[in-house]
Amino acid sequence: MSQPPVTTLDVRSAMEGAGALVRRSRPGEGVPEPFGRQFQSSAALLLVVERGELTVRVQRQEVALRAPGALLVRSGVTVSGWDGRSSDYWMVLIEAGLAEHIGTVEGLPMEVARNFDAFRDVMADLDEPLGLGSATAQRLGFLLRELALELEDRDSGFRMATRSLLALILVQLRRQQQLQMSREFSQDHVLFSEVLDYIDRHFDRPLEMGEIADAVGRSPAHLTTLLRRSTGKTLLGWVTDRRMAEARRLLVETSVPVAEIATRVGYGSPSYFTRVFGRHVGESPARFRSRNRRRVR
CATH class of the missing domain: 2.60.120.10 (Jelly Rolls)
Structure with a gap:
């Protein structure tokens, strides 16, 4: 030819x-x-x-x-x-x-x-x-x-x-x-597991996005992009989800004051914690606890 x-x-x-x-x-x-x-x-x-x-x-x-x-x-x-x-x-x-x-x-x-x-x-x-x-x-x-x-x-x-x-x-x-x-899906799945594991171990203290990104070997912007593409949620969104899950558990299962719960889930300011909780859950921590008080043992 x-x-x-x-x-x-x-x-x-x-x-x-x-x-x-x-x-x-x-x-x-x-x-x-x-x-x-x-x-x-x-x-x-x-x-x-x-x-x-x-x-x-x-x-x-x-x-x-x-x-x-x-x-x-x-x-x-x-x-x-x-x-x-x-x-x-x-x-x-x-x-x-x-x-x-x-x-x-x-x-x-x-x-x-x-x-x-x-x-x-x-x-x-x-x-x-x-x-x-x-x-x-x-x-x-x-x-x-x-x-x-x-x-x-x-x-x-x-x-x-x-x-x-x-x-x-x-x-x-x-x-x-x-x-x-x-x-990329396979790689992202492994990365996602590493991110969630790190958040689960450190959400109870102030947590910077750069710290999480460094822990998994990515830049904050790149990590947020990957998570949003794979899960529809940002890195900050996953941190907040984990903190709010623990806050709800403490409000329902214990009598720990709201201010202390804020500290336990990584917030230095109780008032800021209350605002975030309200946006995330749809009501204040006190109201949430009151409605679910019967479940406290």
């Missing part, structure tokens, strides 16, 4: 307005247009390295891609510091309308069409560049070579072939995102 010529392939011309811009760069070439040394696009960027090594800076993070390797970057992210003079790699701009456009192709199985809906969610949730692994990079490289040949030859049926190849590329990206989500 002949090698595709080194040109920029505007897939939009074959997709009637919605598609992708594909460019292959071979060893010794500079960074091709329209990418430039510093590049920011309204489209997602897919990089696939087939030979050698490509180094780029994504925002402030330097990323080295060794063949076979691939990286997916969401739209709006600045990519700069390109160094791939000794490598053979693909750059693909994936427009937001591509998935929807392919999904409207007549006769496309509904299951495949749903992958394109999911792809839009992938790009919306992609906070960090997504590394795609060597096996996926090899598959993507093959699909891109086939795509380049179809667009160059433009034989009968090339539009349908182009759509099919782009569909397969999006399916590969969707599969990798699902795998990444599964890994």
